[in-house]
Amino acid sequence: MGQTIIEKIIQNHTKEDVKPGKIVWMNLDIRSARDFGGPNVVKNYEREYGNAPLAEREKTFFTFDLCVPACSLKYADNQQVCRQFAKKMGIKVFDVDSGIGSHVMIEEGLAQAVSTVVGTDSHLNILGAVGCFGQGMGDVDITFAFKTGKTWFEVPETLKIVVKGDYAFPATAKDLTLYVLKKLGTHKAALKAVEFYGEAVKDLSLSGRITLCSMVTEMAGIIGFVPETSDSLREEVRELSGSEFSPLQPDEDSAYSDELEIDISGITPQVAAPYSPDNVRNISELKGVKIDTGFIGSCTNGRTEDLAQAAQILKGRKIKDGVTLKVVPATKRVYKEILERGILEDLFRSGAIIGSPGCSGCAEGHVGLTGEGEVQVSTGNRNFAGKQGKGQTYLASPAVVAASCLAGQIVSPEDL
Amino acid sequence: MTESVFSGKIWVLLDQKGRLIEDIDTDQIYHNAFLHITDISQMGQHALGNLEGWKDFPQKVRPEDILVAGRNFGAGSSRQQAVDCFISLKVGLILAPSFGAIYFRNAVNSGFPVLKCPELDELVAKQILETGDEIKVDLRSSEGSNISKKTPFPVEPMSAVQYDIHQAGSLFSYGKESAG
Numbered sequence: 001m002g003q004t005i006i007e008k009i010i011q012n013h014t015k016e017d018v019k020p021g022k023i024v025w026m027n028l029d030i031r032s033a034r035d036f037g038g039p040n041v042v043k044n045y046e047r048e049y050g051n052a053p054l055a056e057r058e059k060t061f062f063t064f065d066l067c068v069p070a071c072s073l074k075y076a077d078n079q080q081v082c083r084q085f086a087k088k089m090g091i092k093v094f095d096v097d098s099g100i101g102s103h104v105m106i107e108e109g110l111a112q113a114v115s116t117v118v119g120t121d122s123h124l125n126i127l128g129a130v131g132c133f134g135q136g137m138g139d140v141d142i143t144f145a146f147k148t149g150k151t152w153f154e155v156p157e158t159l160k161i162v163v164k165g166d167y168a169f170p171a172t173a174k175d176l177t178l179y180v181l182k183k184l185g186t187h188k189a190a191l192k193a194v195e196f197y198g199e200a201v202k203d204l205s206l207s208g209r210i211t212l213c214s215m216v217t218e219m220a221g222i223i224g225f226v227p228e229t230s231d232s233l234r235e236e237v238r239e240l241s242g243s244e245f246s247p248l249q250p251d252e253d254s255a256y257s258d259e260l261e262i263d264i265s266g267i268t269p270q271v272a273a274p275y276s277p278d279n280v281r282n283i284s285e286l287k288g289v290k291i292d293t294g295f296i297g298s299c300t301n302g303r304t305e306d307l308a309q310a311a312q313i314l315k316g317r318k319i320k321d322g323v324t325l326k327v328v329p330a331t332k333r334v335y336k337e338i339l340e341r342g343i344l345e346d347l348f349r350s351g352a353i354i355g356s357p358g359c360s361g362c363a364e365g366h367v368g369l370t371g372e373g374e375v376q377v378s379t380g381n382r383n384f385a386g387k388q389g390k391g392q393t394y395l396a397s398p399a400v401v402a403a404s405c406l407a408g409q410i411v412s413p414e415d416l
Numbered sequence: 417m418t419e420s421v422f423s424g425k426i427w428v429l430l431d432q433k434g435r436l437i438e439d440i441d442t443d444q445i446y447h448n449a450f451l452h453i454t455d456i457s458q459m460g461q462h463a464l465g466n467l468e469g470w471k472d473f474p475q476k477v478r479p480e481d482i483l484v485a486g487r488n489f490g491a492g493s494s495r496q497q498a499v500d501c502f503i504s505l506k507v508g509l510i511l512a513p514s515f516g517a518i519y520f521r522n523a524v525n526s527g528f529p530v531l532k533c534p535e536l537d538e539l540v541a542k543q544i545l546e547t548g549d550e551i552k553v554d555l556r557s558s559e560g561s562n563i564s565k566k567t568p569f570p571v572e573p574m575s576a577v578q579y580d581i582h583q584a585g586s587l588f589s590y591g592k593e594s595a596g
Contacts, residue, residue: 023577036451040496043454048588074452122494122518138496138522144587152577186439186488191517220488222517276439363493364448384492386466387443 002251004158005225006193009133009248013116020157020257028059029115031145034101035064036363037120039078040139042085045146054089055149061110062086062093063101063119068358070096071366099331099357100299102126102134103210107333109241114248118145123299123381125216125223129209130237131247133223156193156222157257158250163198165265170413172309173208174301174379174397176200177215178270182280183262189221192257195250200264202228206236207303214300215381218277269412271377272395275385283400286410292391293376294325294405295368296352296398297360301379302330304337310402311343313413314350320408325401326367328355352405361388377404418583422529423552423563424480424508428540430547432469436540438486440467442498442519451495459497460504479506484536484545487512490519499523509553511571513537524578525587529555532572539569555579 003011003018011018013027033041054060062082070076079096086093098104102124105111113131117124120142127134137151145151161184167176180196194216204212209226216224227249237245269283296302296310307327319325327347329335335357338344347354353367361368362380370376370391379401383393394410403413429437444467446459453459464473483502489512490498499522502510509529513536523530531553539545544567553560553571556579560571574582584590 023575037494037496040454044588072452078452120494122492136494136518138494138499138518138525140496140525140587141521144525144591148591154575186491190488190514220491220516364451382492384441384443385468386447 001255002253004193004250004254004256005195005227005248006133006156006158006223007254008250009114009116010153010155012114018155020155023152023154025150026116026153028118028145028149028151030059030061030105030110030117031142031149032061032063032101032105032117032119033082033139033142034062034066034120035068035075035079035082036066037139037142038062038082041120041143041146042081044139044143045085048143049147052147054091054146057089057091059149060091060146062091063098063104064094064096065098065100065358066363067365068096068356097332097356099329099334100302100359102299103302103330106130107240107331109243112241112243113246118142118151123214123217126210126214126299128213128216128223128225129206130245131225135223156191158254159189159192159194160256160259161194161196162259162261163196163201164261164263166200167264167267170269170399171267172397172399173204173211175267175270176264177212178272178280178395179264179267180212180262181215181219181278182270184219185278186220188260189216189219192221194219194221194224196224196226197228201226203230205305206233206240207305210303211300215277218381269397269400271400271410272383274383274392274394277382277395283410283412286394287412289394289410290375291323291377291404291409292374293323293370294401295361295376295378295380296325296401297328297330297355297368298362298380299330299359300381301398302328302334304334304343306379306398307334307338307347308341308343310398311346313399313402313416314352314406315346317350317406319351319405323405323408325352325405326355327352328360328367329357331357377401377410418527418585420555420583421552422482422509423550424482425478426482426484426545426547426549426551427473427477428484428545428547429470429486436486436537439488439491440485441492442490442495443492445490446495446498446501451497453497456500456504459501463501463505474505477505477507480508482508482551483510484540485510485512486537487514488516490516492516494518496522496526499526499528503528511536524581527582527584527586529582531555531574533570534572535570544569555582
């Protein structure tokens with residue numbers, strides 16, 4: 001029997017026979033911790049291992065992306081704890097100016113196809129976008145990984161999803177993603193690896209793949225892959241990461257737990273209503289919901305292409321009085337690109353606030369929090385009750401968030 | 417060796433309509449406002465602090481009590497605190513039809529017992545398991561017992577790796593005992 005992508009990647013990192021349901025010990029290529037989780041990793045490490053060396057310091061990183069630069073004394077302390085440990089151990093810190101760790105790892109070529117990467121970020125499986133097995137873990141797992149370079153993992157079953165049909169603006173990669181989440185809910189892909197097929201996903205750019213793969217977490221899946229690639233995608237990843245992009249393909253006779261078809265033909269923009277990401281509706285059902293704030297960013301929609309999509313709508317227009325729009329680039333590199341391409345100016349002139357690169361509101365960072373009664377429309381990936389504050393969060397594409405901030409209510413870009 | 421038989425009073429996490437609450441995410445279990453806390457003794461007071469109807473759980477629960485939850489318990493983020501807050505309260509065990517993947521790992525690695533009970537929805541609907549019942553489970557057995565009601569119920573025994581890590585006390589002690 002052949003192997004699926006996840007089985008092949010794990011097989012590349014263990015001597016044991018890999019099959020779904022089996023727990024194996026797996027070698028890790030990269031292990032990382034953030035400014036949340038990181039201080040606990042340091043505390044665990046020093047308690048369990050004292051000053052003993054890490055397995056491989058050159059494969060171990062801190063990526064600060066949560067509260068950057070620190071906006072509370074606690075985070076300032078926690079970041080400093082990590083910096084001091086990093087200095088002592090000789091490991092690199094991507095500090096508070098870098099941006100979202102998972103994105104930095106793609107840009108730096110650390111997260112490569114067929115590699116294994118763990119860290120204290122539950123959306124680290126976005127690395128599936130570049131054919132890499134990324135997995136978020138807790139601080140005990142990550143401490144153990146720092147010391148041993150290994151982890152145990154139950155080989156997941158793989159679900160095959162064929163996305164049929166195509167979409168066109170005002171629908172975007174985010175709407176495709178939300179629509180797939182609507183169809184899968186939190187049951188169908190639970191605890192599984194997912195392989196997405198079909199022309200529409202094959203044609204996704206890196207940023208679109210990141211959007212799709214990031215929300216496999218909300219589908220309760222382990223990781224998502226898009227095996228088929230276009231020439232332009234391979235070129236895009238090579239240019240960004242500085243190395244060849246050659247993701248694995250599954251064997252022809254590999255076994256899937258199930259095969260599902262999702263037809264996205266002619267979808268309209270999709271919006272997830274409070275308080276769960278899979279509570280997805282067609283925008284027509286939510287049109288007219290008054291909003292107070294907009295947020296564009298996060299590991300799901302914080303790339304240059306996402307911000308450009310918003311800027312195209314905002315250019316030459318003004319955000320409605322009384323509405324605030326917060327924009328946070330995923331990384332410093334994205335910040336540089338939007339600066340050089342004039343996107344930053346378009347956003348600024350429309351009245352948007354630009355935050356420093358990072359995760360922002362999703363994890364109680366400093367941008368994108370809501371007060372009681374506040375209604376936010378966000379390009380993030382989670383809208384659980386209380387997550388970004390006491391307000392209500394709707395999840396949508398950068399285009400819908402931009403349009404809604406101009407209108408002061410949820411609208412599709414075509415309604416402007 | 418750590419204990420492998422657990423008995424205690426259960427708390428069944430029901431919503432206001434009396435249904436087992438599903439998809440309880442880590443922000444409902446342990447809100448991100450308290451992520452800066454690294455001292456485990458301070459975490460218990462925030463357990464279920466953002467779950468409607470259960471915010472007084474830390475005051476009500478007693479050591480060795482058992483938590484019974486709906487499917488996909490611990491969905492969401494990777495925070496270890498969402499497990500540690502129950503260790504802090506000395507909760508004995510958590511039973512659910514399924515757990516969030518990362519949450520499940522975190523519990524296993526901490527040596528905190530979490531057991532899958534695929535038929536839990538039905539057991540709760542038929543009132544075979546109710547808050548206040550005293551139950552007993554063996555981590556390696558596929559049968560639990562409701563002592564109060566003198567009724568057996570099915571559970572999924574721990575896998576070998578999970579059981580070994582639990583017996584060692586944690587992933588750290590397991591790693592030191594075996595080459596890994």
